[in-house]
Amino acid sequence: MENTSFDVLIVGGGPCGLMLALELGRRGVHTLLVNEQPDTAFNPQANATQARTMEHFRRLGFADEVRALGLPPDFPTDIAYCTRYAGHELARFRLPSAKDAKKAAAAGTGSWSAAELPHRVSQKFVEKLLREKVGALPSVTLRYGWRLTQFEDNGAHVAATIAPAEGGPPVQVQANYLVGADGPRSFVRQTMGWSLTGESGVQRDFMGGRMYAMYIKAPTFYDVSAHPPAWMNVTFNRDRRAFMAAVDGVESFAFHTQLKPHEREDAISESDAKAMFCEAVGRDMPLEILSRRTWTAGHCLVANQFQKGRVFIAGDAAHLFTPTGGLGYNTAVEDAVNLGWKLAAVLGGYAAPRLLTSYERERQPAAIRNTGYARGFADSLGLFSPVAEIEDESPAGAKAREEAGAYLAAHGRAEFNIPGVTFGTRYDGSPAIVPDGTTPPQDAANTYEPSATPGGRAPHYWLAAGQSLYDAFGFDWTLLHFGLDAHDVSEWRIAAEQRGLPLQVCHVADADIRAGYGCDWALIRPDQVVAARGSSAAEPRRYMQALLGS
Numbered sequence: 001m002e003n004t005s006f007d008v009l010i011v012g013g014g015p016c017g018l019m020l021a022l023e024l025g026r027r028g029v030h031t032l033l034v035n036e037q038p039d040t041a042f043n044p045q046a047n048a049t050q051a052r053t054m055e056h057f058r059r060l061g062f063a064d065e066v067r068a069l070g071l072p073p074d075f076p077t078d079i080a081y082c083t084r085y086a087g088h089e090l091a092r093f094r095l096p097s098a099k100d101a102k103k104a105a106a107a108g109t110g111s112w113s114a115a116e117l118p119h120r121v122s123q124k125f126v127e128k129l130l131r132e133k134v135g136a137l138p139s140v141t142l143r144y145g146w147r148l149t150q151f152e153d154n155g156a157h158v159a160a161t162i163a164p165a166e167g168g169p170p171v172q173v174q175a176n177y178l179v180g181a182d183g184p185r186s187f188v189r190q191t192m193g194w195s196l197t198g199e200s201g202v203q204r205d206f207m208g209g210r211m212y213a214m215y216i217k218a219p220t221f222y223d224v225s226a227h228p229p230a231w232m233n234v235t236f237n238r239d240r241r242a243f244m245a246a247v248d249g250v251e252s253f254a255f256h257t258q259l260k261p262h263e264r265e266d267a268i269s270e271s272d273a274k275a276m277f278c279e280a281v282g283r284d285m286p287l288e289i290l291s292r293r294t295w296t297a298g299h300c301l302v303a304n305q306f307q308k309g310r311v312f313i314a315g316d317a318a319h320l321f322t323p324t325g326g327l328g329y330n331t332a333v334e335d336a337v338n339l340g341w342k343l344a345a346v347l348g349g350y351a352a353p354r355l356l357t358s359y360e361r362e363r364q365p366a367a368i369r370n371t372g373y374a375r376g377f378a379d380s381l382g383l384f385s386p387v388a389e390i391e392d393e394s395p396a397g398a399k400a401r402e403e404a405g406a407y408l409a410a411h412g413r414a415e416f417n418i419p420g421v422t423f424g425t426r427y428d429g430s431p432a433i434v435p436d437g438t439t440p441p442q443d444a445a446n447t448y449e450p451s452a453t454p455g456g457r458a459p460h461y462w463l464a465a466g467q468s469l470y471d472a473f474g475f476d477w478t479l480l481h482f483g484l485d486a487h488d489v490s491e492w493r494i495a496a497e498q499r500g501l502p503l504q505v506c507h508v509a510d511a512d513i514r515a516g517y518g519c520d521w522a523l524i525r526p527d528q529v530v531a532a533r534g535s536s537a538a539e540p541r542r543y544m545q546a547l548l549g550s
Contacts, residue, residue: 003141004173006032007347009160011148011188012181013040015123016315016332018130020179022060023340025137026475029347032173033134036165038145040127043215043291044254047122047245048326050422052457053333054116055470055528063116065129070121071231073099075249077120079416080230081408083237083391083401084282089227090236090405093412106466111419111448113460115468120231122247122254123329148187151178153309177343179312181336186317194305194313196320198371202298204382206241207322210259211297214273217288219251224285236404238386240279255280265294297322300375302367306360314339319367324377325415327370334425335363341476341526345548350500352549358432366425373445377415384411419448427529428455434532434546452517454530461513469513473524474504481507481521482514488537495540501548
C-alpha cells in the first residue's frame with residue numbers, strides 16, 4: 001500500500017460503507033475502505049430500496065442504473081399473501097413495475113410527491129454497482145479482503161492496523177476519522193465499548209426468533225404457482241410461514257422461513273431445507289440451493305453511542321432491525337449521507353469539528369424511530385396467527401380465508417404504503433438546524449405532509465418539462481429563493497465564498513412552490529434537508545456560523 005495516511009478510514013463495504021465512500025470521494029476526500037470479505041455480497045439480503053434512497057442515488061447521478069437492476073422492467077412488484085404458494089391467494093397489495101415507476105413518480109402529488117419512487121432490487125446488485133462507482137473515484141482506495149485488527153484515537157488522529165483477512169503482514173495506517181460500518185457484530189463498536197439497547201429476541205408466530213434463509217433457484221416455480229407473479233410472496237398457514245422475494249423474476253428467490261421449536265438449525269440437511277421450501281409451496285418441485293443460513297428476527301436495537309472523538313459507527317453497526325418495511329438498509333444509507341457531507345465540510349475547513357456532534361444528535365433518534373416502525377410492522381404480521389381451518393375446502397375454511405385476507409390486505413397497505421416513514425425523518429433540535437418557531441407536521445407512517453419547517457426533507461415539486469426541483473439543487477448547499485433582490489443574493493454568494501462553502505443559488509419563480517415553502521428563501525443542506533428559511537433578507541454569515549459550528 002503506497003499511501004498509509006488518509007482523511008477517513010471506513011471499515012465495511014456494504015451499502016453504508018460504500019455510500020459513505022461515494023459521498024466522501026465525490027468531494028475529493030482521501031478515503032480508505034477496508035472490507036473483510038473479498039467481494040460484495042453473494043446473498044440477496046435486503047430487497048427494497050425506498051424512495052428516499054432512490055432520491056440520493058438520483059442526486060449522485062445513477063438512479064436509472066439502479067432502477068434497471070434486478071427484476072425485469074415489467075415485473076409486478078406486488079406483495080402477495082397466500083396460504084401456500086400453490087394454494088389460495090388471500091390478499092395482494094399492488095405496486096408499479098420499474099417501467100411504470102417513473103411515470104407514476106412524474107404524476108405523484110401530496111404524500112408521494114417525490115423525484116423517485118421505491119425500487120425492488122436485491123441488495124447484492126446495488127452493492128456491486130456502488131462498488132463500481134466508488135472504484136472510479138481517484139480519492140478512494142478500496143481494499144476488499146482486508147480487515148481492521150486494532151485502532152486507537154490519540155486525539156490528533158486515529159492510528160489503525162489493517163491486515164489481509166486470509167493472512168499476511170499487517171499495515172499501519174492513520175486517518176483523521178474512523179467510521180465503523182462493519183455490521184451487527186461491529187469490531188469498531190465493541191472496541192469502543194458501546195452497547196446496543198432496545199428489544200431483542202422477541203418471539204412471534206412469524207418474524208420473531210430463529211429464521212432460516214435460503215438463496216435458491218426454482219426454475220419451475222411460476223409453472224407451479226397458482227397466482228400471478230409478485231415481488232414479495234408471503235405464506236400464511238399453520239405448518240410453514242415464510243416470505244420470499246423474487247430476485248431475478250425468472251428463477252432466483254430469497255426464501256426465509258420461521259423455524260419451529262423442534263427444528264435445530266445445526267441439524268438441517270440440504271434435503272430438509274428443500275422440504276421446507278416445498279412445504280411452503282404446497283407441493284414438491286425441483287430446486288437448487290445456492291446458499292443457506294440462520295438468522296434471528298425480533299431485533300429492535302440502537303447503539304447507545306454513535307460517536308466519540310474521531311470514531312463513528314453507522315449502518316448495522318449502529319442499529320439492528322427486524323427486516324419489515326425494508327428499513328434497515330435504507331436507514332444505513334441515510335446514515336452515510338448524513339455523515340458524509342459533515343466529514344467533508346470539516347475536512348474542507350468550512351465547518352468546525354463540533355458540527356460532527358450533530359451526526360449522533362440526528363441519526364440516533366432516527367434509528368430509534370425507524371426500528372420502532374419496523375417492530376410495529378413485525379408485530380402486525382407475526383402476531384397474527386392462522387386458524388386451524390385456514391386451508392380447509394369448506395365454508396368454515398372459506399370464511400377464515402376471507403377474514404385473513406381482509407386483515408392481510410390492511411397490513412400490506414400499512415407496511416408498504418409508507419411515505420411518512422420514508423420521507424418524514426426530522427432533525428428537530430439538531431445544532432445543524434436553525435429553527436424558525438413553526439411546528440412540524442405530525443409523524444405518521446402512512447401519510448406524509450411536505451413541510452419546509454427547518455429540520456425535515458425539502459418539499460419536492462416538479463418543474464416545467466418534468467424536471468425535479470431536486471435536480472436544480474446543488475450537490476452540496478443550495479440557496480433556494482423565490483425573488484430575493486440581486487443585493488441579497490450577492491450577500492449569500494459572498495458569505496459562502498469567504499467561508500469556502502460550496503453554494504448553488506436556485507431561483508424558482510413559481511407562486512405555488514413559494515406558498516408550499518412558506519418563505520422567501522430556504523437554505524438546503526447537502527442531504528436535501530431544510531437547514532433554515534426566512535421571509536426577508538437574511539444575515540447569511542450568522543446562519544452559516546450557527547449551522548456550521550463557527
